[in-house]
Amino acid sequence: MTTAIKYPHAAGFVAGDRPKIVTSRFEHADSYTIERFLATGGYAGLRKALGRAATDVHEEVKSATVLGRGGAGFPAGTKWGLTPQQVFPKYLVVNGDESEPGTYKDRLLMERDPHQLIEGCLIACYAAGLSQCFLYIRGEMALAQERVATALNEAYAAGYVGKNILGSKFSVDIVLHWGAGAYVVGEETALIESLEGNRGMPRLKPPFFPAANGLYGQPTIVNNVETLANLPWLMVNGSEAYTAIGTKTSPGTRMVAVSGHVKNPGVFEIINGTTTFRDLLYGAEFCGGIRNDNELKAFVPGGGSAPWFTADQLDLPFEASQVGPAGSMLGSGAIMVMDSTTDIPAAALTLTHFYAHESCGKCTPCREGGTWLERILTRIVEGTGTEADLQQILEVGAMICPGDFPHASNEKLGLAAVPFPYKMTTICFVGPSAFAPLHSAITLFRSEFEARLVKRISIPVTAVSTPPTVWA
C-alpha cells in the first residue's frame, strides 16, 4: 500500500493505491492545461465515441450504470433515455453549482481537469442527441470559472468543441454560465429557472420532469459534473471495465470528501459499493482515525441534508440500497465527522441556519418552518429554551415532513432505524434538510438538548384561610 500523498495543487485531494477514473490527472501540477490533457489520453474517449453510432454510445453508458453523483443517484444512461423521441431541440445542463455543506468534488474536477468535464459533456450530447450544452458553475468559484473558460477557449480553437467536431457531422456549443450565490439552484428545476434568467426557485414536479419539459420548455438533461467526468474513461475502457470496479448496483468509483474532526481530512476517490464508512474514517490510507484519538460521536454520511449516523453504522458500505434502509442517504459524497468534544445542539444549528438561510421562499413550510426551527434552536443553544421549545421543533418539523422521519438505529438508546426517504410538503429538499440534522440530533442526543433547557419549577401555593381585608 502506498502512503497517501497530498498534492499541494489539488488542495484537499488525497491520492491512494486505488483505481482512478476521474482524478487520474490530479498528480500533475499542470493538469488543467490542454497540453497535459492531450498527453495523458485526453479526448480519446470522444474520438472513440464519435467512431460509433450515438445510440451505441448511449447503450454503453446505460449498461455501465453510471449513477448520478449529484445526490439522487439516478443512472445517467436511463435519464438520457427519458427524453421524448420527437421533440427538438434537447439541451444538456451541467450542474456545477456545488454547495451542499461538506461536498467538495465538482470544484476540484472543474479546477483540476476542466477538459475531462468538457469531453464528458461532448460524449453526453453526442449520445443523447442534445443540441446545446450549458455549463452552470457556482458563482463563488472564481478559479473554476477561469479554468473552465480557458479550457473551453482552448478546446474551441483546437476543434474539439463547436462546429464539426474533429471533422465529423457532430456539432455542439458548450456555453459557460455562472451563478451568483444560491444553494437552491443546485436543485435541477431551480437550476433551469436560474439559467432562464429568473429567480432560482424550483418548479413543481411531477408532472413534468426536466427530461420532458426543462429549459425553455424543451427536453433537458441535467447531469452533475462528476457524473459527466466519468464518461471519457468509460468510453476508452468500456462498460465492462467500469462495472468490474465496485459492486453491481454501485459500479465505478466516487469522490468523497471527509471533513471535520478526523486526523487527515481529505477528498478521496473511493471504490463505490464496497468501501465502508469505517474504512474511510479509520483506514490508514484514508482519514486515519478521529483527531486526538477521541471517540466518534456522530457523522453526517451524505452532505448536510442527510440524517446522521453514529458508530453503530460504521460498517455500512457506500451502497444506496444499504444506507437507505439504515435511515440516511449517500447524497453528494460528503462526510462530516464530529468527535466526543462536539457540542451537538450548536453543530445542528450551523446546518439548520444554512437551510433556513438558503430557502428560496416558494413553499411555506420551508420558508416559515426553516426560520422557526432556526430561531427555536438558537434559543435552546443560548440557554433560554424551554421544554415546550423542544416539542415545538418536532411539531414544526412534522409540518415539513409528516410521518416518521428517517433516523439511524441506536443500540444504546434502543432505537430501531426508520428507513429513508421521508414524506415532504415542499417541492424540493431544502425544507426537509433544515429539519434533518435537527431531528437526528434530538433523536440521538436528546439529553444534550434537555440539559440546556430552562426548567420552570412550579411553586406550591398555600390556600388563604381568610379573605384579604383590603376592602375594609
Added chain:
Amino acid sequence: MSRLNEANIKTALEIIARYPRPKSALIPLLHLAQEQNGYVTNEAMVHLGELVGVTSAEVYGTATFYEMFRFEPVGKYLVNICGTMSCALMGAGDLMHHAEQKLGVKAGGTTADGMFTLAHAECQAACTEAPTLQVNYRFRYKVTNGDFDTLIDDLKNGKLADEIPAHGVVARIRQRIPADRGVGAVAPELVTENPAWMDGKAAL
C-alpha cells in the same frame, strides 16, 4: 454613467448571443455590471433590461434573489468567512470573532476606509481545509488568526493586487467563442428535426 460602458456593451451582446433566449444572459450580465461599478446600480439594471428585452423590475427581481449581487457600495475586498458545519467544527466562530476585532467591524459591516467588508458566508466547498474564507471569491485555507492578520496587512499594502482583483470581478478570463467555430444559439421553436449525428451511423 453607471450604465454599461461601450466595451461592456460589446461583451454583453456577445454573451446574449450565446443563448437561445436573451433573458438567460441576465445573471452573467449582472456580474458584468457589478464588475464595472463594484455593485449593481439601478441605472445598470434598467440598461440590462433594455439589452435583454425585459422590464427593469424583472431584472431587479432576478438580481435580488442572488447573494453575490450587492445594491450598495461594499468594501474593495469582501471577506467571506465560512460558518457552516465543517468550518464551525474547526473553529470558524473564533476566526470570525478575531476578524471582527482586527477589522473593527461586526460581520456584515464595512470598514470606515472602504477597504474591507466582513461577511458571514455559507459552505464554500473547501470543507476539508476548514476553517476557510474567501476574499473576493479567492480561497484561503486553514486560516489561523495570524494568517488572517497577515492577509489583511498584505491586502492593505497592495501585495496581493495581482491575485485578488477589486470586488465585482469574479473570473478574469471570459469564454470567447470564435465566430467561425461556434454553432450559434437557435430559438427552440426554430428547431424541427433531430441533430445531424442522430442518424444511426457513426459520426467519424
